[in-house]
Amino acid sequence: MKKQDFMVSFVALLLLLWTLFPLYNMIVTSLESYEEVWKTNYLPPKPTIEPYLQAITQSYWRLHLFWMWLWNSLRIAFLVALTSVIVSSLFGYSISNKSSLSRRVKDALSTTSIFAYIFPSSLLSIPMFILMLKYNLLNTDVGLTLALSILTIPFNSWMATQYFNEIPRELREASQIDGASTLTFFTKILLPISVPMIIAISVYSFMFSWNNYLYPLLIMSSEENFPLPIGMSSFLSADDSPWNIFMATSIIYALPPVIVYYMFKRYLISGLFKGAVKG
Amino acid sequence: MKFEEISFLPFIFFFCSLMIYPIILSASMISLHDLLSLFRSDLYIQSLKNLLLFTGIAVPIKLVLALFISGILSGFRKNKLVKILGIMYPLPWAIPAMSAALSFRWSLDYDFGIINKMLSDLGLPKVPWLLTYPTAMLSIIIFHVWKWTPLWTLMLFAARQVIPEELYEAARIDGASSLQMFRNVTFPLIKGTFLICLLLSSIWSMGEFEAIWLVTLGGPNQTTHTITTLGIREVFFYGNLDKGIAIYFSIFPLIAALVVMILFLLRRES
Numbered sequence A: 001m002k003k004q005d006f007m008v009s010f011v012a013l014l015l016l017l018w019t020l021f022p023l024y025n026m027i028v029t030s031l032e033s034y035e036e037v038w039k040t041n042y043l044p045p046k047p048t049i050e051p052y053l054q055a056i057t058q059s060y061w062r063l064h065l066f067w068m069w070l071w072n073s074l075r076i077a078f079l080v081a082l083t084s085v086i087v088s089s090l091f092g093y094s095i096s097n098k099s100s101l102s103r104r105v106k107d108a109l110s111t112t113s114i115f116a117y118i119f120p121s122s123l124l125s126i127p128m129f130i131l132m133l134k135y136n137l138l139n140t141d142v143g144l145t146l147a148l149s150i151l152t153i154p155f156n157s158w159m160a161t162q163y164f165n166e167i168p169r170e171l172r173e174a175s176q177i178d179g180a181s182t183l184t185f186f187t188k189i190l191l192p193i194s195v196p197m198i199i200a201i202s203v204y205s206f207m208f209s210w211n212n213y214l215y216p217l218l219i220m221s222s223e224e225n226f227p228l229p230i231g232m233s234s235f236l237s238a239d240d241s242p243w244n245i246f247m248a249t250s251i252i253y254a255l256p257p258v259i260v261y262y263m264f265k266r267y268l269i270s271g272l273f274k275g276a277v278k279g
Numbered sequence B: 001m002k003f004e005e006i007s008f009l010p011f012i013f014f015f016c017s018l019m020i021y022p023i024i025l026s027a028s029m030i031s032l033h034d035l036l037s038l039f040r041s042d043l044y045i046q047s048l049k050n051l052l053l054f055t056g057i058a059v060p061i062k063l064v065l066a067l068f069i070s071g072i073l074s075g076f077r078k079n080k081l082v083k084i085l086g087i088m089y090p091l092p093w094a095i096p097a098m099s100a101a102l103s104f105r106w107s108l109d110y111d112f113g114i115i116n117k118m119l120s121d122l123g124l125p126k127v128p129w130l131l132t133y134p135t136a137m138l139s140i141i142i143f144h145v146w147k148w149t150p151l152w153t154l155m156l157f158a159a160r161q162v163i164p165e166e167l168y169e170a171a172r173i174d175g176a177s178s179l180q181m182f183r184n185v186t187f188p189l190i191k192g193t194f195l196i197c198l199l200l201s202s203i204w205s206m207g208e209f210e211a212i213w214l215v216t217l218g219g220p221n222q223t224t225h226t227i228t229t230l231g232i233r234e235v236f237f238y239g240n241l242d243k244g245i246a247i248y249f250s251i252f253p254l255i256a257a258l259v260v261m262i263l264f265l266l267r268r269e270s
Helices: A002-030 A050-056 A066-096 A103-118 A121-134 A141-165 A169-177 A182-190 A192-211 A214-219 A228-237 A243-263 A265-278 B009-027 B032-038 B042-075 B080-088 B097-107 B114-121 B133-161 B165-173 B178-206 B210-215 B227-238 B241-249 B252-269
Strands: none
Touching (some): A002 B042, A002 B080, A002 B097, A050 A243, A066 A141, A066 A192, A066 A228, A066 B009, A103 B009, A103 B252, A121 A141, A121 A214, A121 B009, A121 B227, A121 B241, A141 A192, A141 A265, A141 B009, A169 A182, A182 A192, A192 A265, A214 A228, A214 B227, A228 A243, A228 B097, A243 A265, A243 B097, B009 B241, B032 B241, B042 B080, B042 B133, B042 B178, B042 B227, B097 B114, B097 B133, B097 B210, B133 B210, B165 B178, B178 B252, B210 B227, B227 B241
């Protein structure tokens, strides 16, 4: 038994190293000065926060719009979360309700949402680009918000449906007896008790939009509209390569989704779990 | 008309106008000429090969790893390191691809990357990670596996949670080894989820964009493109919409076949 425990610890340690290695590399480099970067140290000999300061004071020329890009990322992520919550919860309400639609319509609707979920999001990118081009939505917040929303809505609709399915029917019946309309029931009773689901949907949508790279790359074309990752694109082909600043920026960019994930993990995981178990 | 009878309409509006319509719109732009000329292009054939190679290698690795990690996470909850692993393993999934890919690129740098430094400190030769075709493909696969294994671990972990503990106790009393328990208790019960994960992961891996674009940008010498990045390259760098669309639609039949398989499986499961 002792031996097995040791083996498990060893394997877990290896997996931890594998998971954390890129982070370790990021943190070490981000704490070094430009000269130290080229010596490839395992640990920063003289840790400095200079690279972080250069990023947030916009003094490094590739990051001259750092705060604007950060704000763009944040704004779009919020807009997507909001759109996704509204559309998905309305959909979930319709599907989970026993008396509303015929079984066949419901089946067709849920198959549609599953299809939209399964379809690889990158393969929709060029068709989306053509749509945005046709309707003059390229390089606008509306365009990017719509594009990212449709990518999050299918999964969120599924989460909403699963959540509403577990709410006892009696609640609905009681409110009907009291004379509440279905709209009142939805806004005044159902939504307030669905805060965990709304959090799960918002967090998932926020992380998805904040992290997405392909869609803003295609849709946003002027510098002032870039979200952070597109602003960071110029790092990819840089020859002067101050890797300490690149890594510091990468960490700053990665922090919001990581913080949000750990803050709301409980809600997110239960939403994901339900999907996976039922799936 | 009751509210709940029409509240699904916003979804339908979004789905039709932002998914079906763009696909129809772009399908109408495809010319047979563009499609056929693809198959005479070496770059296209190379990208198609890469796509199959990438999917064929990355998907089995991810799922076997996920099966393994989820087993450790649910079987040895009391172990301290397993507890820490349980907290940390979703990190790659939460971290944006851009951040992680930049870190990979930097650690794989031939002269100054930490991986080659470790190799040479161990007395091993340096590896030209991003500079030759096979190692660049390997780097892409490593990045993709790192980034996406957590998602499937989560799914399979969830599937394992509904297996009643009594089954394992009964097996233990019968003197079953852990391998036997996996084969006769765990796997039959999570087979359905596993199969769905396998298909989903195959489909999504075929659509993988960031791992290639951000780690190698198709390099060295445009050898590591897949269909997805090749299509984006045409649109983004050359403004060649027709060609980009033709490239994308050339793998739609394959994707459609996989999607239908999943929908069929899901229907049978429920």
